[in-house]
Amino acid sequence: MKISVVKNIMEANQRIAEENRRRFSEKKLLVINLMSSPGAGKTSLLEKTIQSMKADFRVGVVEGDIQSTYDAERIGQTGVPVVQINTGGACHLDSNMVQEALKGLDLTQMDLLFIENVGNLVCPAEFKLGEDFKAMILSVAEGDDKPLKYPLMFHESRVLLINKIDLLPFCDCDPDLIEERALKINPQLTIFRVSCRTGEGLDRWADWLRNQVKQRK
Amino acid sequence: MKISVVKNIMEANQRIAEENRRRFSEKKLLVINLMSSPGAGKTSLLEKTIQSMKADFRVGVVEGDIQSTYDAERIGQTGVPVVQINTGGACHLDSNMVQEALKGLDLTQMDLLFIENVGNLVCPAEFKLGEDFKAMILSVAEGDDKPLKYPLMFHESRVLLINKIDLLPFCDCDPDLIEERALKINPQLTIFRVSCRTGEGLDRWADWLRNQVKQRK
Numbered sequence: 001m002k003i004s005v006v007k008n009i010m011e012a013n014q015r016i017a018e019e020n021r022r023r024f025s026e027k028k029l030l031v032i033n034l035m036s037s038p039g040a041g042k043t044s045l046l047e048k049t050i051q052s053m054k055a056d057f058r059v060g061v062v063e064g065d066i067q068s069t070y071d072a073e074r075i076g077q078t079g080v081p082v083v084q085i086n087t088g089g090a091c092h093l094d095s096n097m098v099q100e101a102l103k104g105l106d107l108t109q110m111d112l113l114f115i116e117n118v119g120n121l122v123c124p125a126e127f128k129l130g131e132d133f134k135a136m137i138l139s140v141a142e143g144d145d146k147p148l149k150y151p152l153m154f155h156e157s158r159v160l161l162i163n164k165i166d167l168l169p170f171c172d173c174d175p176d177l178i179e180e181r182a183l184k185i186n187p188q189l190t191i192f193r194v195s196c197r198t199g200e201g202l203d204r205w206a207d208w209l210r211n212q213v214k215q216r217k
Numbered sequence: 218m219k220i221s222v223v224k225n226i227m228e229a230n231q232r233i234a235e236e237n238r239r240r241f242s243e244k245k246l247l248v249i250n251l252m253s254s255p256g257a258g259k260t261s262l263l264e265k266t267i268q269s270m271k272a273d274f275r276v277g278v279v280e281g282d283i284q285s286t287y288d289a290e291r292i293g294q295t296g297v298p299v300v301q302i303n304t305g306g307a308c309h310l311d312s313n314m315v316q317e318a319l320k321g322l323d324l325t326q327m328d329l330l331f332i333e334n335v336g337n338l339v340c341p342a343e344f345k346l347g348e349d350f351k352a353m354i355l356s357v358a359e360g361d362d363k364p365l366k367y368p369l370m371f372h373e374s375r376v377l378l379i380n381k382i383d384l385l386p387f388c389d390c391d392p393d394l395i396e397e398r399a400l401k402i403n404p405q406l407t408i409f410r411v412s413c414r415t416g417e418g419l420d421r422w423a424d425w426l427r428n429q430v431k432q433r434k
Binding site: 040065141143166 | 284340358384387
């Protein structure tokens with residue numbers, strides 16, 4: 001009984017995710033589902049990435065949080081359109097929430113859409129939203145054991161951004177070990193080492209992203 | 218339909234949590250449910266706390282992880298009894314998992330039991346396990362906006378440990394703001410600022426905890 005309910009929820013999510021996917025494809029829009037633990041730097045990465053991309057591309061953002069509009073206000077200051085989803089307790093976004101949020105965005109005026117998921121290294125990895133790919137951020141302050149303990153997120157992601165590398169001298173964290181463990185789970189991962197605070201490594205990530213958007217057109 | 222299923226799950230969890238609670242009370246055992254984001258320092262705090270307490274009290278640990286026995290192996294090296302729960306995907310512990318884990322521990326030989334929850338700032342706050350109280354850790358690397366965005370965990374916790382304060386000079390995080398925002402959600406919170414890396418602040422936490430265990434006897 002319990003299993004059949006869960007299955008129905010996942011099937012319904014999958015169906016709506018495919019509807020979202022079709023809409024995004026029609027508009028030739030690149031859509032990225034951005035995931036991480038709380039405080040790994042999703043919103044900071046978006047701020048920096050938008051600043052770097054917005055001269056060349058039209059960017060939009062869907063912000064997911066349990067409550068508050070704090071992140072949407074931060075993103076709004078970059079000047080790009082943003083819609084906030086409040087999940088009201090739920091620990092991840094699902095495809096239906098995203099479909100609702102899309103009503104507030106003009107997709108015909110957009111090349112690149114970021115969906116910032118709820119801060120959670122577990123559940124968001126299970127839910128397709130209709131994105132082209134998932135990208136995850138891991139802060140070096142979280143430690144190099146995270147691929148061992150939260151493998152699904154590493155498995156489902158196309159990109160891993162190892163963030164806060166400016167903190168490496170002050171943390172017991174080996175970024176080579178993160179990469180080795182992550183690639184063992186998912187050999188296709190593209191990995192960037194960045195610091196949103198110092199800006200280190202962000203150019204390489206932005207260049208890669210520019211190519212992804214261009215390939216879409 | 219969906220709502221009634223969720224309600225049944227929560228009722229079943231509550232009933233088993235009360236059974237656990239009765240067993241703990243009979244043994245005059247202090248039980249702490251330790252929660253945080255991934256990588257905020259739960260296992261490191263336990264290692265340090267056990268080292269400091271084990272001369273005076275008999276300590277035990279239940280380790281909760283989605284998979285792996287990495288944390289239980291770390292705790293095992295301190296010499297105290299430890300049982301690992303693997304949730305197999307679930308993003309939080311529930312009372313039934315803990316009841317199963319208790320079969321592996323001799324509660325008559327214990328004064329203090331830590332239950333280390335899955336790393337997740339959202340869902341663990343919703344599930345009672347039978348503990349005396351919940352304690353949460355927030356790493357300063359996660360930022361001072363976390364009480365605004367994940368209020369339930371701050372609301373449900375009796376203790377907030379602000380960890381990694383050695384990183385404060387290198388993070389855009391104001392610990393006074395964390396305290397102000399956390400106390401607004403939960404004025405009863407007892408707050409400690411600590412660094413598991415340098416040891417700063419850990420004595421105050423251990424002294425407080427000693428008193429809690431003594432009051433139980």
